[in-house]
Each structure stands twice: as C-alpha cells, then as structure tokens.
Amino acid sequence: MTEVISDRPRIGISACMFDCPVRYNGKRFDALAALGRERADFVFTPVCPECMAGFGVPREPIHLTGSGADVLAGHAKVLDRHGRDVTRQLIDGSAACVEALERAGVRAVILKEKSPSCGIAKTRIGSRRRESALGSGVFAAMLADTGWFLIPETAFDSALTWWDWRRRLYAWLWLGDRTIASNGDLTAAWHVVKFILQETQRAEADRIGRELATLPKRAPRETLEGLRARMLDALRVPTTRQRATGALWKTYTHYVKRGQLEGVDLHDLTVRSPEVLRNVTTIAAELTGLERVGFENDLLFGTSPVVFRDARRVKARDAARTEGE
Numbered sequence: 649m650t651e652v653i654s655d656r657p658r659i660g661i662s663a664c665m666f667d668c669p670v671r672y673n674g675k676r677f678d679a680l681a682a683l684g685r686e687r688a689d690f691v692f693t694p695v696c697p698e699c700m701a702g703f704g705v706p707r708e709p710i711h712l713t714g715s716g717a718d719v720l721a722g723h724a725k726v727l728d729r730h731g732r733d734v735t736r737q738l739i740d741g742s743a744a745c746v747e748a749l750e751r752a753g754v755r756a757v758i759l760k761e762k763s764p765s766c767g768i769a770k771t772r773i774g775s776r777r778r779e780s781a782l783g784s785g786v787f788a789a790m791l792a793d794t795g796w797f798l799i800p801e802t803a804f805d806s807a808l809t810w811w812d813w814r815r816r817l818y819a820w821l822w823l824g825d826r827t828i829a830s831n832g833d834l835t836a837a838w839h840v841v842k843f844i845l846q847e848t849q850r851a852e853a854d855r856i857g858r859e860l861a862t863l864p865k866r867a868p869r870e871t872l873e874g875l876r877a878r879m880l881d882a883l884r885v886p887t888t889r890q891r892a893t894g895a896l897w898k899t900y901t902h903y904v905k906r907g908q909l910e911g912v913d914l915h916d917l918t919v920r921s922p923e924v925l926r927n928v929t930t931i932a933a934e935l936t937g938l939e940r941v942g943f944e945n946d947l948l949f950g951t952s953p954v955v956f957r958d959a960r961r962v963k964a965r966d967a968a969r970t971e972g973e
C-alpha cells in the first residue's frame with residue numbers, strides 16, 4: 649500500500665526564489681507559482697546567505713576563486729567586484745542560514761542555481777573575464793555537508809521534473825524517518841522505495857538488492873545504516889522522461905493485469921502507452937492520477953510510493969473505505 653506522510657514537509661528555499669527582493673540587484677521571482685495549490689502542502693523557510701552576510705540590497709556582485717567546498721576548506725576566496733575579500737562574511741552568513749533552517753526543522757532545501765552562494769553545481773568559478781569552471785556555491789557546499797536533500801531550481805522546469813523531485817523527496821524523508829532496528833525493518837523499507845531506484849539507478853539498485861538478500865542474520869546496526877544511507881543517496885538522482893514514462897506504463901499494466909483497478913473509480917484518468925507521444929505535462933498528470941488512485945484504494949503505486957496527504961484526507965479516505973465494505 650501507499651505510504652503516507654501527514655506532517656507538512658518543512659523546506660528551506662533561496663529567498664529570491666520565494667519572491668523576496670534580495671538579489672544583488674534587488675530582483676526576485678516566485679519559483680513556486682508553478683505549484684498552484686500544492687504550495688500549501690509544504691512549510692517554507694526562505695533564507696538569503698548574502699543578506700545574512702551583511703552585504704545589503706542592492707550590493708556588488710561577488711565571485712569565487714574556487715568551488716564553494718574549496719572556500720570552506722580555506723583553499724579559495726570570495727571576492728567582490730573591487731577584489732575585496734568577503735570570504736569570512738559569506739561563510740558566517742551561510743552558517744547563520746543553516747542554523748535558522750535547523751531551528752525550523754528543515755531537511756530539504758530548494759536552491760537558486762548559478763549563484764556563488766546558493767548554486768548546487770553550475771556556479772561560475774572565477775570572475776566573468778577569467779571564467780574557468782563550474783562548481784557549487786558556498787552556502788550549497790555547507791548544506792551538502794549536512795546530508796540534507798538539495799533541490800535545484802531546475803526541479804521547476806516542467807510538471808514532470810517537479811513530480812520527480814517531489815516523489816523522491818517524500819520517499820527520502822520517509823526512509824530517513826523509519827526506525828531501522830533489524831534486517832526485517834530495512835527489507836520492508838526497501839520494498840517501498842526499490843521501484844524508484846530500479847527506475848533511476850538500476851545498477852546501484854541491483855547491488856543493494858543483492859546485499860540485502862545476503863545480509864547475515866541480525867546484521868550489525870552499522871551495516872543496516874550503511875545500506876540505508878546508500879538508498880537515501882540513490883534517491884537524490886533524477887529520472888528521465890523516458891524512464892518515468894516506462895515506469896508509469898509498467899505499473900499501470902501491472903495494476904490492470906492483477907485486476908486491481910476493477911471496480912476502482914479512475915475519475916477521468918487515461919494512461920497512454922509509452923510510444924504515444926504526449927507532452928511532459930500530460931505524463932505528469934497521468935502519474936499524479938495514478939498516485940491518487942493508489943492512495944484512495946490503498947494500493948502501492950511503486951513509481952511514487954510515498955505521498956503527502958494531511959490527516960483530514962487520510963481520515964476521509966479511511967471512512968469512505970469502511971463505508972464501502
């Protein structure tokens with residue numbers, strides 16, 4: 649059956665993506681507009697490391713002489729347009745944001761790409777004139793050390809990319825919160841998340857599956873936690889349109905074959921086979937439709953095995969099911 653998270657996930661977000669006018673030039677944008685009503689399924693904590701560094705708005709743009717990780721290790725600097733060293737200020741501002749997010753109970757953060765502070769991987773290293781490589785920003789590098797779930801702004805590129813990031817986020821939060829005290833606990837958790845990993849990370853999923861099957865009786869805690877950590881890490885990797893469409897069709901035909909959809913109210917859901925061309929919005933709508941069918945009928949939709957539904961909706965579903973029995 650589908651696993652349900654009922655506490656709204658707490659998510660950090662680069663403040664300029666949350667419509668706060670904090671960019672160096674005072675600009676902002678609302679990256680969450682694409683979510684519509686789904687926005688209310690999360691509690692957001694916006695933070696801006698450059699504001700917390702005391703740089704002010706508007707401010708001089710800054711650049712890095714090495715990656716964010718290099719800056720944190722003391723091997724590179726943060727310089728403003730005049731070549732002034734502002735490394736310490738940005739590290740302190742980033743640390744203040746991490747502290748605020750910890751206080752807010754956050755374990756996942758949406759980050760603005762290409763920023764010398766927030767960029768996860770596409771930040772330009774060097775000044776404009778002497779650009780050399782791409783890397784992470786200082787704040788993003790600090791967040792990477794926390795082991796949290798980092799979501800790039802490209803998650804909002806399309807309905808399908810957001811669907812993929814959201815389902816992996818839910819699965820990641822759910823798996824991280826599970827009590828894993830025995831081989832059985834870990835195997836049960838694996839059976840929930842394995843379909844995502846078999847879709848996105850086939851080779852690693854096969855390795856984890858084999859290691860689980862050959863665990864010694866009463867495996868030591870470190871072994872169990874090591875395997876959980878690998879599952880959590882694998883959940884960070886995005887899917888592709890082709891893989892998501894294939895998984896959607898596979899699960900749908902599995903439901904049909906097993907007769908699990910007989911007598912189930914599919915509302916207006918239509919699922920087309922993978923060869924049928926349709927856009928990413930339609931594919932995401934089909935996937936979300938199957939998630940809904942899985943939740944309403946307590947079926948495991950392996951492609952998206954963990955969903956968020958507030959306690960009121962879970963109660964309403966359970967009441968409707970009891971009535972129908």
Ligand code: SF4
Pocket residue numbers: 662663664665670671672695696697698699760763765766
């Ligand atoms: S530091 Fe981060 S939150 Fe602040 S303006 Fe730059 S990208 Fe946005």
